[in-house]
Amino acid sequence: MNVNEIREKSRSVIGPYCKSCPVCNGKACSNKIPGPGSKGTGTVAIKNYEAWQKIEVKMDTLAENKEIDTTFEMFGKTFKYPIFAGPVGAVSQHYSDLYNDNMFNEIYVRACAKSGIAAFTGDGLNEEIMMHATHAIKENSGIGVPTIKPWDKDTCFKKLDLANESNAFAIAMDIDAAGLPFLQGRIPPAGRKSVEELKEIIDYAHVPFIVKGIMSVEGAQKAVDAGAKAIVVSNHGGRVLDGTPATACVLEEIADQFKGQVKIIVDGGIRSGLDVFKALALGADAVIIARPFVNMIYGGKDEGVEAYVQQLGQELENTMMMTGVSSLREISKKNIYK
Template identity: 40%
Template structure:
């Protein structure tokens, strides 16, 4: 991983410092780029909320080889983890000689090789979603395309293209509404009503994830519209300053929707231990964004696979040291 991170640091110079801890301190306000909006407080809050959660270490038990396999939205996964949808190599990451296509191919193919799912992004320029769709097609539909909440014609055109990839699940990152990078390019996106979400559901047979839920209100609206899953997310702190960390709001949201929806979460997750914390707080699975981008830019598919192996080793270690035998049965009592 150190060699991969060193390569990424050289290629992403001026866009990402590839800090020892990716916490948004050095890149505050750098949007476009990899930072958080404004003061960066929403990005910081994600890390701080997770850091404030502590494990109860437990070692008098018989857990030696915990189970990390799970199933989410009909997809079999080697662990409850997805690579979050991040695109825009040229203006967000620098990327050196790494093209948008090579980057997203590394994410999708690397995840598939390791039994996970890579999500693909959307945005401006067109190459972002086109490369993502191509990557999923090459992987035999093994990926989750995300679409931004565009105006109606563009949205449904992109939904049709997403369906043509062979994917069985798609997402809308409603948390992109108001994204500075898109507004600067003259392509603003907007919030959606329950009626809008219902219309989306009726237009496709794919399962639907709504990403960008930070309140019980929005979670219940997604449930009312019929979405199969939500992602508790503040878009990595890139759209609204001064929001809470996702780990702060996750428990109340998970409790509100109960077992009737799949609850995913992202924001500040940096290790296998962080994955376990989020599961204990009520999530069924997690998404990780920036560290996957760094791994892909720094080492392409090998970088992605190496990062996944690192996370799985850390997750198993955390499970053993908390007496957790199965990711599908994580008790809140492992947290202090």
């Protein structure tokens, strides 16, 4: 099955909120939470997607016809592409009960590792989710990133123990989850963290720490001060705060300031290898893609993930070939019109 067939197939089993659209552009699910939509007006995910479409690439085939190298290195690991599969938690609530988080993460981690990339795993109120996710990561030689929510201190440290034991090559926290409607007023409590609190968490991790949910130079500086080795420029796909700009619109400023100091990852509406190229041209080292992977798992399990990663890789390779670059390092602002 190809990606389109898998997406079609997912439509009948993915539940009432996601419409498995030919292009995952945030329109049909708009503000559906529960569901994969955005908070409030439901416009931020749409903005994320559209901002990438406004950027155009510069064709240049007057270049040495070298082999295209898409390999990406981070924290001592080499990946086939500069692409990660993003954390998606509470799948039975936001999609359908064909899967629970444990079944979903097991496929996600395994299929991504097999495809030459790595999956971030989501977290939730049920403590079993992190236990299973970290187990799946351990089973796959540490190729996965457990992503912990900004819980109270005791809960964070319990989850960090699991993450440390999993041999994960990195650990993340979606620091912006403070804004998730379904975490508010619940046990364990989750919320904002001061730089000092975040530093304590990062110091406890045995491996490089990724802070997800940065939307400004000031925010990036705080993450760096706390000891982050990578940041994810992300507005959580519009799910935590209405009225934020598209990630593509803040990426360049953040990357200009922090490139080389920390790894810069970006997410939000990235759907194709062409979009991946544009993100790298604006200064990202790598990208995260989340929602489309859910369609792939509901429609085709491991095969779905593998088909989508392969398609993204081919699109990225083709864009590199046609813009005159041969390795990721060569991709720069010179390759796009802004």
